[in-house]
Amino acid sequence: MRHAHLRTSKLKMPLITITGYPCCGKSHRATQLASYLKDRITATPNSKLTVELISDDTLNLSRDVYGDVRVREKDARAALLSAVKRSLSTTAIIILDSGNYIKGYRYQLFCEAKALRTPSCVLHVGAREDVCRSRNEARISSTDEKAYEEAVFDNLIARYEEPNGMARWDAPLFIVVDEDENVPGEQIWNALEGTVVKSHAATVITPAKEGNYLHELDRGTTEIVSRIQEWQKDHPEGGGSVSIEGIDDAVELPMGLVSVGTLQRIRRQFVSLNRVHSLEKSRVRALFVDYLNDSFHGS
Incomplete structure (x- = not known):
């Protein structure tokens, strides 16, 4: 051969x-x-x-x-x-x-x-x-x-x-x-x-050493879910880009409204995946935005 x-x-x-x-x-x-x-x-x-x-x-x-x-x-x-x-x-x-x-x-x-x-x-x-x-x-x-x-x-x-x-x-x-x-x-x-591999905020894994990490993980993801819900109340037609304070990338919503149940399911999945293998606290929200966009448009 x-x-x-x-x-x-x-x-x-x-x-x-x-x-x-x-x-x-x-x-x-x-x-x-x-x-x-x-x-x-x-x-x-x-x-x-x-x-x-x-x-x-x-x-x-x-x-x-x-x-x-x-x-x-x-x-x-x-x-x-x-x-x-x-x-x-x-x-x-x-x-x-x-x-x-x-x-x-x-x-x-x-x-x-x-x-x-x-x-x-x-x-x-x-x-x-x-x-x-x-x-x-x-x-x-x-x-x-x-x-x-x-x-x-x-x-x-x-x-x-x-x-x-x-x-x-x-x-x-x-x-x-x-x-x-x-x-x-x-x-x-x-x-x-x-393949040229580059690190990304969503995949740079570090041990969960910082104090109150789980609190930040829960609080940061909950705030983003709440922000999306607020956006959807003002945009009943669904879809659109939801800006998140302090985050460069926006949440790109799919066509139609995303149910509260779906948002909470994605949030629970994300929290479960990142309880042990965690990012720096400052990156939690950026990672969750990235995860949401992949969930909405990658499946």
């Missing part, structure tokens, strides 16, 4: 997040991608890059954890995230093979990669629901430990938040479907190699 000259100095510690329905073939595609990347590295003289695959299986996470959303599944996601953080290095390409079906979780992974100034991308393994269900039923019949209980399978399908390439945390987005013989390995390599 011959490849063009590879500018490996630009390809540093990328994170590739794989997502898709349960039983869609994520692990098969992860193995294909790992094999492709290893071949590219082998063909590159003096390359020190390695490929590491992190998955439910490598961490010995059983499918049963997804039957307990509040505790065991939450702990499983935390374990996967911790493994990614430990493995990110100047010479490792990390492939995360798991459901990664929650938009907020993919955003968190994106933040971890961006904070280390490394490129990242998402590979969506597309498969029809009926095909995935048939595969899971076959696993149940053969008592395969990788099978999901029917109720758990249904719940994961219902809660799946499909990636959208317009959202920063899902971009660049690559898609592979059942009919594709191989993963788009070359496109993924080229995208990661050519």
